[in-house]
Each structure stands twice: as structure tokens, then as C-alpha cells.
Amino acid sequence: MxxxxxxILDIAQNSIAAGASLITIEVAENTKAKELTITVSDNGxxxxxxxxxxVLDPFFTTRTTxxxxxxxxxxxxxxxxxxxxxxxESEKGKGTKTSAVFKTDSIDFTPLGDVxxxxxxxxxxxxxxxxxxxxxxxxxxxxxxxxxxxxxxxxVPLSEPEVVGWMKDYINEQTNILLGGVNQ
Amino acid sequence: xxxxxxxxxxxERTLKAMTARNDSEENTRIVVGMATCGIAAGARPVLNAFxxxxxxxxxxxxxxxxxGCIGMCQYEPIVEVFVPGxxxxxxxxxxxxxxxxxxxDHIVNGNIVTEFTVGSVAx
Ligand SMILES: Nc1ncnc2c1ncn2[C@@H]1O[C@H](COP(=O)(O)OP(=O)(O)OP(=O)(O)O)[C@@H](O)[C@H]1O
Ligand code: FES
Ligand SMILES: [Mg+2]
Numbered sequence: 140m141x142x143x144x145x146x147i148l149d150i151a152q153n154s155i156a157a158g159a160s161l162i163t164i165e166v167a168e169n170t171k172a173k174e175l176t177i178t179v180s181d182n183g184x185x186x187x188x189x190x191x192x193x194v195l196d197p198f199f200t201t202r203t204t205x206x207x208x209x210x211x212x213x214x215x216x217x218x219x220x221x222x223x224x225x226x227x228e229s230e231k232g233k234g235t236k237t238s239a240v241f242k243t244d245s246i247d248f249t250p251l252g253d254v255x256x257x258x259x260x261x262x263x264x265x266x267x268x269x270x271x272x273x274x275x276x277x278x279x280x281x282x283x284x285x286x287x288x289x290x291x292x293x294x295v296p297l298s299e300p301e302v303v304g305w306m307k308d309y310i311n312e313q314t315n316i317l318l319g320g321v322n323q
Numbered sequence: 324x325x326x327x328x329x330x331x332x333x334x335e336r337t338l339k340a341m342t343a344r345n346d347s348e349e350n351t352r353i354v355v356g357m358a359t360c361g362i363a364a365g366a367r368p369v370l371n372a373f374x375x376x377x378x379x380x381x382x383x384x385x386x387x388x389x390x391g392c393i394g395m396c397q398y399e400p401i402v403e404v405f406v407p408g409x410x411x412x413x414x415x416x417x418x419x420x421x422x423x424x425x426x427x428d429h430i431v432n433g434n435i436v437t438e439f440t441v442g443s444v445a446x
Binding site for chain 2: 208257260288
């Protein structure tokens, strides 16, 4: 993948496929440790211990259209090639948490890219689910929660173009304030 | 600065306009494949381009959605178009700059863009 934000989009699709009603995405940067951590958590169907053991194997998938699952192995590779790592915790019937640490000073660090686009697509294409997106830089951060947005919007769908535009601008603005001139 | 008050205003404007709308079977559906290989091949900008083009032209009765694996990796990004009462059309190896043509020719004017379909690319 050319951008880590595309991996985020892909890993979150696993949560959608797992039937999650709430998907939490966190992108957290620690400048001192030169680390970026991406975490996708869901309350979907989860995995058995056996499934979980198999999941890092690129030949494991529960999908039927193709024999190999590539999403998690690709995400793991992207993290490991920077000197970081990937961890998955899952419990059948409870949910799954996939978390990857990247060393940002590695020459093999893939840029984050357009996270805003990933988040707005996820939200507008899955208006029946809830998403909480959190962006952190050292101690600071902001959050966008569809639970809160839906309360304000009442019947108006999160896929409404004007609403999507608002979310895009909001995330971009908050990200720029947070990063305050620091490059992504 | 984007504020929640602004979102409130969008809601009020939209609620008024929304009353006559329905998400019925009569809608034209544009479906973008978003499995790992689709995303890696560039499905995200294609999906964005469709939603933007439809919003820009204020087209009614057209929905954009995502699906998982369509089963033809080498042809990703794949887009399926379902016009009510017609056979499904599958566009392959899509890119954001092909989107405007599909919207204008196919969605608006009813002419399939044959050169982007799986039938002609596979030849
Ligand atoms: N969040 C999750 N909840 C439940 N099961 C999961 C989750 N993430 C992954 N899995 C399981 O792990 C398998 C492998 O995931 P992976 O993303 O690598 O491949 P895939 O989704 O099957 O296919 P691809 O991502 O290549 O389109 C999935 O098929 C699914 O069974
Ligand atoms: S895995 Fe490639 S089209 Fe589904
Ligand atoms: Mg996957």
C-alpha cells in the first residue's frame, strides 16, 4: 500500500465484515520515541484462538472468493519493515483489536497519507455503524465520534454530501491544529 | 473553524430538502470493490470521485456504496453499475479520471462506456 491510511481503510473493512457496530480508530504519534501507533478496535464477531493463530499466515481467510487473506499480512509487513510490530487481540463474540507500531525515522516508513479520506469514506459508506476516530500527538489530540454527530443530525444521514464535506473540513482543520506545522 | 453549530445548520437545511427523497429499488447503484486488492489498486480515489461527481451534479436517485471482493484481482479497481431494469455493467481498472465519463455517459445519458468494461479490457 502506498499510504498507511489505505491500510487503515483495509483493516477497518475486516471490522465491517465482522459485523461490528462500533469501530474505533486511533492514530497516535510519539515524537520522542519516534513511533506511530495505529489501532483499530471493534465489537464484531471476534476470532477463536485457532483463527487468531492462523491470521498472520497470508493463506488464512474466511472469505470464499479467494484463497488468501492479504490485509493483515500487508499491515504487519509495513510495520515490521520499519522495525515496529503488529499485535492482534481477539475474543470470539466480543471483538478484535489490531494494533501496529511504526518507527517513523525508518527509511521504510510509509507515510500516513490521506487519513481524512479514509475516515470519511468509512463513515459515509457505513452509516449503520458507529466510528470513533482519535488522532493524538504526544499528549494532545482530538476525536470525531459518529455517536455524537448522529445526535445532532437526527434523521440526516452521515452520507449527505454537505455532512461529508463538514467532516472532511473538521478532521483536516483539527489535524492541522494538532500538528501545528509539524509534517505528518 | 468547523463547529458543531454549523453541523446543526446543515441538518436543518437538509431536513427540509429531504422530505421527498426515497432510497427505493428505483435507485441507480454504483458499487465499488473495497477488498484489500481493490484498495491497493486505487479504489479509494475512485469512490471519492464518484461521490464528488454525483454531489457536484446534484444527481438524485443515485447511490454509491462499497462491497468486498468481486473476484477479479487483476482488474481492480472494479466498479459495478446497477441501473434498474437493466443488466449489471462492470467497469474495470478504473481511475478517478475515468469517473466523470461514466457518470456523464452512463448514469446521466444511459450510454455504457464500453471501452472501460470488463468485456473490452479482457480482449
Ligand atoms: N476485526 C476482525 N474481526 C473478526 N475476524 C477478523 C478480523 N480481522 C481479521 N479477521 C479474520 O482474519 C482473516 C484474515 O484477514 P485479512 O484482512 O488478512 O484477509 P481477508 O480480510 O480475509 O481478505 P483481504 O483483506 O485480503 O481482502 C479474515 O478472513 C477474518 O476471518
Ligand atoms: S481479492 Fe482481488 S478481487 Fe477480491
Ligand atoms: Mg481484510
